[in-house]
Amino acid sequence: MSSVFHRIPNRHLPVAVRGEGMYIxxxxxxxxxxxxxxxxxxxxxxxxxxxxxxxxxxQIGKM
Structure with a gap:
């Protein structure tokens, strides 16, 4: 599998579930x-x- 999320019809793409630093x-x-x-x-x-x-x-706590 490629490291790029290409937009290709009828292909299941990876699902991003979290991020950390510059990574997902x-x-x-x-x-x-x-x-x-x-x-x-x-x-x-x-x-x-x-x-x-x-x-x-x-900030949320102040609102």
Whole structure:
């Protein structure tokens, strides 16, 4: 299987279930570099950055 999620009709694509840093993982645990989702945010910050999660939690608590 390719590391690229091509848009091909009648083909079952991997399902991303979590992200960590610059990677996303499918339901089988296979790791892919996320070069698309979120644009600049993912390439600069990555997925699941604890400092970003904590800042969001703090802000939500104020609303």
């Amino acid at each position: 993982f499918d339901k089988n645990g296979k790791r892919y570099i996320d070069g698309y989702a979120g644009g600049a945010c993912v390439s600069c910050l990555g997925h699941s950055q604890e400092s970003v999660i904590e800042a969001v939690r703090e």
